[in-house]
Amino acid sequence: MTFDQLELKSITTDDLSAVVELDQACFGGLWTLDAYQREIDSPNSVLLGLFAPLSTVNLLAMGCFWSILEEAHITILAVHPRYQGQGLGQAILYFLLKAAYELGLERATLEVRVSNKAAISLYQKFGFKTAGQRRRYYKDNDEDALILWLGNIQYPEFPDSLEKLRIKMSDRLKLYSWSIVDC
Known part of the structure; x- marks a missing residue:
């Protein structure tokens, strides 16, 4: 069996068009190009991507966290809709937590839509527990x-x-x- 290689790497300015494309496919344009550029430029942000050089979709998944005091606050975890359910979300979450560990952070937090059962299940597999609820957090609905x-x-x-x-x-x-391939 042959394997298609995925490259894990920190997202750079050169990747911005692919990042905005993935954001649009997953979230309908949650963050702007300028917002992603600020993440790249921020010393407190970790923004990782899984790239498939041989695929028609170059950036298959991405994740971001902000380092705030001792906490990794996960702000984005996205997998291209065509590739969901293949373990790419697990991969991005794994590498985000590995980066948090290597940075000496003590905990990870995030918000997730109560209706996003697939994401909640993923986070629970990684040991995340419910700490509370934010009422009417998502402004779109x-x-x-x-x-x-x-x-x-x-x-x-x-x-x-x-x-x-x-x-x-x-x-x-x-x-x-x-x-x-961990780049």
């Missing part, structure tokens, strides 16, 4: 957001947990003939 929380990132057992998640993620990607 006044939908509530769940606040999800993952603590203990700097605990001694976290690297083992991360490794188990990496193995699960790799196995899932292989089912769809993907392999990752």
Whole structure:
């Protein structure tokens, strides 16, 4: 079996058109080109992408978090609609948490639409717990957001947990003939 290679890399200004395209496909234009440029320029942002050089869609998935004190606040996790369900969301989330660990951050948080059952399930697989709810958080339809929380990132057992998640993620990607090159 041959595997299509995915490249994990930090998103740069050269990738902005692909980023805006993915944002449009997933969120209908949540963030602007200027907003993504600010993320690239910010020393407190980590913005990662999974690129498929041989695919018609170049950027298949992306994720972003803000480093705020000891916290990785995940702001974006997007997988191109054509490639959802293939483990790419797991891959991006894994690499975001790995980056948070390497930066010495202690916990991760995020908001997710209460109706986004697939995303909630993904986050729960990674150990996120519900910490609360923000009423009418999403302005497009006044939908509530769940606040999800993952603590203990700097605990001694976290690297083992991360490794188990990496193995699960790799196995899932292989089912769809993907392999990752960590650039």
